[in-house]
Amino acid sequence: MINAKEALQKLIDGNERFVNNASIHPNRSQETKDSLLSKQTPFAIVLSCSDSRVPLEIIFDAGLGDIFVIRTAGHVLSQEVMGSIEYGVVHLGVKLIMILGHDNCGAVHSAVDAYKSKSLDTVSPNLKSILMEIYPAIEKVNSDLKEEDFHKEAVRQNVEYQAKDLLIKDAYIANKVSTGEIMVVKANYNLSTSRVEIF
Numbered sequence: 001m002i003n004a005k006e007a008l009q010k011l012i013d014g015n016e017r018f019v020n021n022a023s024i025h026p027n028r029s030q031e032t033k034d035s036l037l038s039k040q041t042p043f044a045i046v047l048s049c050s051d052s053r054v055p056l057e058i059i060f061d062a063g064l065g066d067i068f069v070i071r072t073a074g075h076v077l078s079q080e081v082m083g084s085i086e087y088g089v090v091h092l093g094v095k096l097i098m099i100l101g102h103d104n105c106g107a108v109h110s111a112v113d114a115y116k117s118k119s120l121d122t123v124s125p126n127l128k129s130i131l132m133e134i135y136p137a138i139e140k141v142n143s144d145l146k147e148e149d150f151h152k153e154a155v156r157q158n159v160e161y162q163a164k165d166l167l168i169k170d171a172y173i174a175n176k177v178s179t180g181e182i183m184v185v186k187a188n189y190n191l192s193t194s195r196v197e198i199f
């Protein structure tokens with residue numbers, strides 16, 4: 001298993017190929033499929049948004065068996081999400097966890113709208129649970145910012161918040177991070193440049 005820094009470099013390199021329209025679409029052959037029948041050894045865990053414009057294997061130019069993917073709207077945490085991250089670390093030996101936000105995140109926008117208009121109670125309970133997970137991030141945004149800047153900053157704060165919250169709520173992951181066994185990185189996918197920017 002490659003270490004966290006090597007894994008991060010692999011993600012960066014793959015994204016660079018994608019940015020430059022030079023994707024090589026690795027690990028999609030019959031040989032790869034056969035080799036993955038009984039085991040998987042992904043090199044990274046990525047928690048990102050469900051947004052259809054952020055398909056991880058495409059933006060990181062990765063293939064089958066490469067990335068252990070967890071996606072929820074607004075990449076919010078839940079017990080199941082944290083359990084999935086732990087599974088990747090414990091059972092698959094992955095050393096790198098990336099929390100990836102993206103520009104114009106609809107989940108963050110919805111949370112901002114509900115927050116500003118105080119209309120949280122008009123959405124369904126399940127949607128509400130997502131928006132409530134984003135609220136603490138919005139509370140950190142300077143309320144004087146103009147709308148566009150406010151949304152942009154809310155997206156960034158949501159990545160910061162979810163990454164921080166992971167270490168607060170998941171003692172197992174926090175311990176592994178503190179001993180240097182694994183690494184958590186925060187990043188944002190820029191929709192207009194296709195580039196993943198590491199915080």
Ligand SMILES: [Zn+2]
Pocket residue numbers: 049050051073074075102104105106107108
């Ligand atoms: Zn999103």
